[in-house]
Amino acid sequence: MNQYIPVLLLFLVSGGVAIAMLGIAEFLGPKDPRDKFREKMEPFECGENQIASPQQRFSIRFYLIALMFIIFDIEAVFLFPWSVIFQELGLFGFVEMMVFIIVLGVGLAYVWKKGALEWE
């Protein structure tokens, strides 16, 4: 039976944290119900206004950043399995991965120098 005590503790701690969070929010949060529920009732809480004209403009920089994020995110995804079996792959694996990183590095140097990373 002893081996289940950590599980019980986990339940107690996580339950306690959840109750504490809700309680603190109730205690400290705004009391006016209109303020309290307006954001909560939105389908998504993303910080953007939910209902607005679809023809408003927004900056193309979002796309640039998102694209670059995906590229370098995927680079990281490839680096993880490579680093785990780095020893077994030996020199060949090292050179291959360096080529991969250099190719992406060229892309990074290009977007950097072109000013795509500057927000203003």
Place this chain on the structure above:
Amino acid sequence: MASIPIPDINIGAIGPEITLCVIAMGILMAEVFSPSRKNRDLMGLVAFGGVVVAGLITMSFQGESFTTFSGTYIVDNFSTFFKLICLLATGLTILVSIRYCEEENIHEGEYYALLLFTTVGMLFMASGEDLMTIYMGLEVMSLSLYALAGYTKTRRESNEASLKYFILGGFSSAILLYGMALIYGASGTTKLAGVSEALMGGSVNTTLIAVGVVLTLVGFAFKVSAVPFHMWTPDVYQGAPVPITGFMSAGPKAAAFAAMFRLFAEAFAPLQNDWWLLLWILAAVTMTAGNLFALAQNNVKRMLAYSSIAHAGYILMGVAAANETGSSGALFYLLAYTFMNIAAFAIVGIVASKGEERVSFKDYTGLGYKYPLLGATLTVMIFSLAGIPPTAGFVGKFYIFMAVVEKGYIVLAIIGVLNAVISVFYYLKLTVYMYMRDERVETTKIVLQPSMIIALLLSLYGVLIIGLAPSAYMSFAKSAFLSF
């Protein structure tokens, strides 16, 4: 510690692709780190040099036949032939672009880099021995082309072309990929040889395979702009920068045909009795619709776009015949077509002048008298497109019609010949405007750069030599077919 098996990797086999990648990245770096006017002028020449080197490496593979990268990449005469066509298209396009870039004042760096990346994709397609290799090559090629089609950002049509091409191209890629997934599902392998073996074994799910074959056919039909998947072609060809239009009509089309050929002649060969009718109908509809629509055009760029649809139909006849003459005839036709189409579009670009404003038939009035050499060159290209001897276009059509007759598709041959006759009307309309109209229109002064002259002379040489002495080129095309 378990050792990791490393697949056979033959770096030499992808030498042409690596060369082009390195040059393209070098150009990109030069563009951002030292964008002086002088360097930008050099970029075109560097890119051209890279294409020449890649071509030489490709030629050194002639006669060899091996697969590498775990059987996903093949080097044989077939791939070598198509790679040379693709590199030829890129080389000519670069020579033509040097003038265009100056006139339209566009950024050379990204332009040539994208052009070279497109070529890398095309080369991979020509060498793809695995569904995934073909798809990756196709995507590398298409993504660069979407950007190139919209390269003249200030022109409205160019933006429209890019957007249309991107959205429809995305759809077609998805359809192609879905077809490939079904083929994989039915046969259990993505390797072309494996698919063929599985089909021969006879234990595959025929419904899955049938849907897969049709979907891949639709995907490729879009890329080669066969009717009824051609809707994007006129708008994109009209809107894209002229050198890119010429390039799109030759290089990527050849690469798509290469992959399609290999897929149907190798992987789907056991099903030939089932798919030939599809290709038969596709070829007949494509050339008829292309030629009929071309009749009604007033814009020369648009006319050439519809004519390129019609030419895709002729080449599809060769694929439908799927015999030795048909296959090598189609290869031969693509070679001839590359020369004549890129040169024709180059001259359209010269006449169009800044902003591409002068592209209607009227703007060609009196061109033959004002610039006799340019007019004569365009006339030769037009004759070749129409298939009038002694040009390359005639020999190409001859071989393809012969193949279809050999195979016994007499009706298709008759449709083809009738189409060739229809096409003469709108091609010669251009020469009529050039030589037989009295009224003179104001033309801007035309000055040709050395690079443009070289490109035109090369094309002229190609069209006439292939037309007058086709046997050497034909035997090369034949050897490419036999290596299947």
